[in-house]
Each structure stands twice: as structure tokens, then as C-alpha cells.
Amino acid sequence: MSDCVFCSIVAEDSPAYRLYEDEHSLAFLDIEPATRGHALVVPKAHYETVTDMPNALAGAVFQTVHRVAGALESVYRLDGFNVLQANGVAAGQEVFHAHVHVIPRYRDDTVDLGWSGKPADETIQQEVAATVRDELASRS
Incomplete structure (x- = not known):
């Protein structure tokens, strides 16, 4: 995609501190790192979200x-x-x-991922689990 900064990095039209690449993915340092070594891993092909990617590509990215x-x-x-x-x-x-x-963590870092959990409602948990299981079974 012509206006996508990550596509531009993949194409080597924009600079990046590249760490690793293979046929399907590229890893490079984040330009606004949360901590030392904060890296991004992207598919080389443009997909807007992880759920837009084919299963095999998602697997390759996570490898x-x-x-x-x-x-x-x-x-x-x-x-x-x-x-x-x-x-x-x-x-x-x-x-x-x-x-x-991929965000390296150090005892003295100041990264705050920003959520606080609350105890789950058992009825809602049962409903969500059943609904998601059914959806996953329908995709098999």
C-alpha cells in the first residue's frame, strides 16, 4: 500500500533498524520504543489486522x-x-x-499496559465460553 509506513519500510523506501526478515515477515526496532530493544514484527504483505491475515501467514509472523x-x-x-x-x-x-x-521488560522500567481487571461474572463467563466455542467449531 503506497501510504502505509510499514509497507514503505518493507520495500526499503523508508529507513528502519532491521533486525530480522524472512520470506513472510520483517522485524525492526520501534521508533518510539517503550523500552530498550522494543521491536515490531510485521507481515511483508499488507493486511490491516492480524485477523485479516491467512492462518499460515499469522503463524509465520508469530514464529x-x-x-x-x-x-x-x-x-x-x-x-x-x-x-x-x-x-x-x-x-x-x-x-x-x-x-x-515485542517489548522487553526490566524491573525498573515505567511501562504501564493500562488495565485493571475485575472479578469475572460466572454467568457471563459461561455464556462467552459457549458462544466462542460454537463459533470456533463452526470454522473447523
Whole structure:
């Protein structure tokens, strides 16, 4: 897509600190990192969200996430890491090319992922579980 910054990075028309690439995906450093080593993994083909991608491509992208996360663990003394993916404006997606954040975590970082959970309602949990199971079964 001509106006997509991530497509431009994939095409090497825009600069990026590239970390890894294969036939299906590209990993590069985020230009506004939450922490040292914060990386993005994108499919090379343009898909707006992760659920728009074919299953095989989603799998390939997450294999790259696994690879990059492992490399970050090996070279830095991480206390953990987050893998974050946002679909849509309500979820905080700002660049509408599917991408996955790999965010190294350190005990003294100031990253706040910003939600606080509340105890679940058992009736709602049962309803949601049944509805989603039925949908998943219909896709088999």
C-alpha cells in the first residue's frame, strides 16, 4: 500500500533498524520504543489486522515474534517481555498494517499496559465460553 509506513519500510523506501526478515515477515526496532530493544514484527504483505491475515501467514509472523523475543532474552538481561498486538482504533492500533510489538521488560522500567481487571461474572463467563466455542467449531 503506497501510504502505509510499514509497507514503505518493507520495500526499503523508508529507513528502519532491521533486525530480522524472512520470506513472510520483517522485524525492526520501534521508533518510539517503550523500552530498550522494543521491536515490531510485521507481515511483508499488507493486511490491516492480524485477523485479516491467512492462518499460515499469522503463524509465520508469530514464529518471527518467537525468534526475536528469544534473541532479546539472549543479549539483554530481561526480567520479562510483553507480546502485544492491537486490532482497531478501540484497541489502540495507530498504524493500520498488522504488527506485533515485542517489548522487553526490566524491573525498573515505567511501562504501564493500562488495565485493571475485575472479578469475572460466572454467568457471563459461561455464556462467552459457549458462544466462542460454537463459533470456533463452526470454522473447523
